[in-house]
Amino acid sequence: MRLEVLTPAEMSECDRRTIAAGPLDGYGLMLRAGQAVASTALSRYPGASRVDVLCGPGNNGGDGYVVAEILRRSGIEVALFAEGSPKKGTDAARARTDCRIEPRPLAEYAPTKGNLVVDAIFGAGLDRPVSGTVMRAIEFTAEARAPVLAVDLPSGVSGETGKILGTAFSAELTVTFARLKPGHLLLPGRTNCGEVIVADIGIPDSVVASVGPKCFENRPDLWRKTLPSWAVDVHKYSRGHVAAFSGGPSATGAVRLSALAAARAGAGAVTLLSPSAALLVNAAHLTSIMLRRCDSGVEALDFISDRRVRAIVFGPGLAPEEPTAAMLRELLGAGENPAVVVDASAITALALDPEGFFEVSAAYEGPLVLTPHEGEFARLFPDLAAQSGSKLERARLAAQRASAVVLLKGPDTVIASPDGRAAINFNGTPLLATAGSGDVLSGIIAGLLAQGMPAFEAACAAAWMHAEAARSLGPGLIADDLPGALPGVLGNLEAGR
Numbered sequence: 399m400r401l402e403v404l405t406p407a408e409m410s411e412c413d414r415r416t417i418a419a420g421p422l423d424g425y426g427l428m429l430r431a432g433q434a435v436a437s438t439a440l441s442r443y444p445g446a447s448r449v450d451v452l453c454g455p456g457n458n459g460g461d462g463y464v465v466a467e468i469l470r471r472s473g474i475e476v477a478l479f480a481e482g483s484p485k486k487g488t489d490a491a492r493a494r495t496d497c498r499i500e501p502r503p504l505a506e507y508a509p510t511k512g513n514l515v516v517d518a519i520f521g522a523g524l525d526r527p528v529s530g531t532v533m534r535a536i537e538f539t540a541e542a543r544a545p546v547l548a549v550d551l552p553s554g555v556s557g558e559t560g561k562i563l564g565t566a567f568s569a570e571l572t573v574t575f576a577r578l579k580p581g582h583l584l585l586p587g588r589t590n591c592g593e594v595i596v597a598d599i600g601i602p603d604s605v606v607a608s609v610g611p612k613c614f615e616n617r618p619d620l621w622r623k624t625l626p627s628w629a630v631d632v633h634k635y636s637r638g639h640v641a642a643f644s645g646g647p648s649a650t651g652a653v654r655l656s657a658l659a660a661a662r663a664g665a666g667a668v669t670l671l672s673p674s675a676a677l678l679v680n681a682a683h684l685t686s687i688m689l690r691r692c693d694s695g696v697e698a699l700d701f702i703s704d705r706r707v708r709a710i711v712f713g714p715g716l717a718p719e720e721p722t723a724a725m726l727r728e729l730l731g732a733g734e735n736p737a738v739v740v741d742a743s744a745i746t747a748l749a750l751d752p753e754g755f756f757e758v759s760a761a762y763e764g765p766l767v768l769t770p771h772e773g774e775f776a777r778l779f780p781d782l783a784a785q786s787g788s789k790l791e792r793a794r795l796a797a798q799r800a801s802a803v804v805l806l807k808g809p810d811t812v813i814a815s816p817d818g819r820a821a822i823n824f825n826g827t828p829l830l831a832t833a834g835s836g837d838v839l840s841g842i843i844a845g846l847l848a849q850g851m852p853a854f855e856a857a858c859a860a861a862w863m864h865a866e867a868a869r870s871l872g873p874g875l876i877a878d879d880l881p882g883a884l885p886g887v888l889g890n891l892e893a894g895r
């Protein structure tokens with residue numbers, strides 16, 4: 399499976415290198431792109447006898463002229479509307495010349511009920527908010543509820559960021575070329591794209607690889623090879639021991655969800671480290687999860703080194719205050735180097751002195767994963783949260799600054815590694831918008847880390863499994879149900895190896 403996600407700049411570099419290597423020239427690529435869109439229109443809208451094709455001034459418009467001509471030859475009634483003319487000598491100008499339909503100005507476009515609309519106004523070259531005639535065309539189309547098939551991207555969606563520049567078509571279907579772009583996966587653009595089809599237009603995999611893309615779709619093929627394998631001679635400690643830090647007596651539920659999820663994700667043993675005051679309440683709720691009194695960093699460190707703890711969950715239910723941040727700095731500075739997942743209130747606590755934490759995390763030699771939602775992210779990285787870049791960009795910058803894998807949660811979760819790799823999750827579901835689901839996610843990550851999975855892959859795999867678990871349960875799920883759904887998800891992954 400081709401998992402690379404290409405920025406518009408990387409995509410145009412792929413086009414350039416493909417053309418340079420031959421035999422396809424730019425017009426050859428454009429013909430293939432137009433053919434892919436036209437055949438999708440014919441196969442997916444077999445009843446469409448009339449099609450409005452809207453063309454912009456660049457190569458996206460060029461694709462549109464190719465589509466219009468193919469549909470005309472297929473016996474379909476095509477009305478062609480153009481915004482501006484392609485520059486002389488360009489591939490788009492050639493496509494326009496080769497199209498036998500005379501275009502009318504876009505200002506004359508009014509959608510007719512029942513017509514399919516092919517949006518070829520702007521694609522990868524969108525570089526400012528849409529306005530004027532294009533904006534009106536988008537609004538008319540939405541009012542008429544005409545089905546839209548977008549070429550490459552719905553006009554108005556930034557391929558780089560997924561942001562809407564001005565306004566954008568809401569497509570039923572988008573046909574893009576070679577690989578997905580961030581705008582197909584990141585919100586809100588993802589919603590405007592509808593179903594996305596990736597068409598092969600003759601760009602070799604070797605060319606894509608030569609451009610060195612570092613962003614990927616988060617699918618099992620990205621991390622399947624690094625999943626823990628359970629050897630015959632496995633015993634509970636070789637499957638890894640997780641320690642999860644409990645909050646006080648009135649804040650213990652969150653970490654129990656993490657602990658259960660870590661166990662379900664395959665950790666051989668999970669111990670809850672509980673302050674004395676919360677020991678009884680935790681004891682009353684635990685069965686397979688072990689319990690240990692722990693009132694200080696020193697006691698925690700003794701336990702971690704004695705029991706060969708490989709991964710820690712630190713955050714759910716803890717107080718968002720300086721002692722929490724201080725304990726984490728103590729754990730990271732002690733030289734034990736277990737994998738650490740920092741979540742929830744611990745992230746808020748670290749925001750009291752971000753620089754102090756970044757100094758410690760830069761020196762830390764173990765795997766480190768931060769799992770903020772947007773609110774926690776804005777507390778720890780206020781300048782990054784305020785900048786205009788994409789969610790992908792923000793997560794990447796944060797990962798570099800924190801010297802940690804950053805999993806930035808949301809319906810379009812992004813996972814970024816300090817080495818520059820990133821993945822965008824696509825299987826998120828609104829079912830996960832329920833209290834405690836984040837605690838389960840941090841537990842799954844820790845469970846995988848304890849079994850030796852590398853941090854970036856463990857975070858990617860956990861985000862994917864978490865969503866699959868929710869999907870397998872369906873509406874009505876609560877976070878408590880998620881750990882119990884993991885065996886089914888793991889079983890399917892195991893079957894796919």
Ligand SMILES: NC(=O)C1=CN([C@@H]2O[C@H](COP(=O)(O)OP(=O)(O)OC[C@H]3O[C@@H](n4cnc5c(N)ncnc54)[C@H](O)[C@@H]3O)[C@@H](O)[C@H]2O)[C@@H](O)CC1
Binds near residue numbers: 457529551
């Ligand atoms: N050889 C290639 O590079 C190929 C490109 N392909 C197509 O080419 C597209 C990219 O082509 P281009 O780079 O020409 O870019 P576009 O065709 O997306 O748009 C560029 C043009 O739109 C103008 N523009 C951008 N935003 C605007 C706004 N808000 N309001 C008004 N004008 C605006 C720009 O000034 C420029 O003239 C892809 O999306 C894809 O559809 C395909 O044909 C495959 C091959």
Ligand SMILES: [K+]
Binds near residue numbers: 548549
């Ligand atoms: K388009």
